[in-house]
Structures are given as C-alpha cells and as structure tokens.
Amino acid sequence: MKIEVEKLVLGMVSTNVYLVFYNGNCLIIDPSDEAERIIDCIEERKAKPLAILFTHGHFDHIMAAPALVKKYGIKIYAGEADRQLLEDSNLNLSRRFLGEDFTLEADEYVKGGDELRFEDLKFKVLYTPGHTVGSISFYTEDLADNEAFKKAAFTGDTLFAGSVGRVDLPTGNEDTMKRTLNEVIKKLPPDTAVFPGHGAATTIEREIMHNPYLR
Ligand SMILES: [Zn+2]
Secondary structure, eight states, rough: OOOOOEEEEETTTTEEEEEEEEETEEEEEESSHHHHHHHHHHHHHEEEEEEEEOSSOGGGGGGTHHHHHHHOOOOOEGGGGHHHHHTTTTTTHHHHHHHOOOOOSSSEEEEOOEEEEETTTTEEEOOOSSSSSTTTTEEOOOTTTTTSEEEEEETTTETTTEHHHOSTTTTHHHHHHHHHHIIIIIIIIITEEEESSOOOOHHHHHHHHGGGOOO
C-alpha cells in the first residue's frame, strides 16, 4: 500500500488535519475547522472520501465534520469513551474557547483493539487515554510499498514531537497519560512515523531518544 499524508493546519488553535490519500480514496483525520479548505484539497486530488476519524472529542479536532458529512455523506468514527465530549460543549471546550455550544454525534464508536478497514487500508485502534478519557490513536503497518515510511500512527493530542498533550483539561489524567505512554506509545515499533494533532511529524524512535515525557 502506498499512501500520501497531506497536512492542513486549520482553525483557531492551529490543529493538524490529515488527509490520507491512497488508491483514489481519502480518509479525513481530525477535521478541525474551515471545511471549505479541506474540501478544496480533496477536490483538487479528485479523491473519494471514505470516512472521518476523530482522535478525540475536543472542539478543535471536530468542527468541520458536519459540513464534510453533508457534502460527502460519509461516517464519523470516534473513541467510545469520548462520546461524552462530542455531546457536551463544556467537555469539548467549545463553550470555553468559542463562547458557543458545539456538539455532534459520531456514527461509529470504536475501542482499543478494533480493526478498521477502509477499502485497502487497515487501521488498528489504539486506546491512548490521558489527554482525554477516550483519546485513541490510529495505527497502520500496511505500507510495505510506501517509500517514506512503512508504519504510521496518528496520535492526536497524546504524543507530539518533543512533548505530550495537556492532562489538565476535563477528563484528562496525568497517571493515565503516563500509563498510555509507557504501555502503548513506547511499545510501537521505533520506525513508526508519528502524525500528531499539533506541530511537526516525528517517529517513535526519535521521541524515545528526545522526548522527556518518554524517559
Ligand atoms: Zn485536544
């Protein structure tokens, strides 16, 4: 499988929106905001969107989803324990940051260990709580023909290059984050490319060497 990952940085807190293109298809990960820019990018490639995936329920990862659902009629996948965030504007922080109540419903709620298949691309759902109680990461090692990397993880606000997500927001928990980092993130293969919810891409190997939170 060859995939191409395009990153758009959108919305009021510069969230990474990932468009994963393969075989004429496209997956949309964390559509933060500015749906028209996401749509432009998909249309430019003449790709067929298959699904929307949320790494977690914070407002800055989900707000363009309704417009994309309306345009393409595709399903939203989210972690089951973050359903409460999607449905509650205090928990998803839209009330605090935007002064308005933004809520939505996903179509499919998934949990750690689930395997998702979108045409030829398979993702394993990793349960990675700590930033929020229902944070998940999407992992694939289905990329033998890919040149830049063979394995990839979309980690949302769990792991960043050189840092990790905040644990002081509603449903966040420091001990849980530590457990996620030790028991899930550090156990990923070192050559896994990491695509975080904010900032630059990295690899598991680089983070194990340089990220103070993974010591
Ligand atoms: Zn977040």
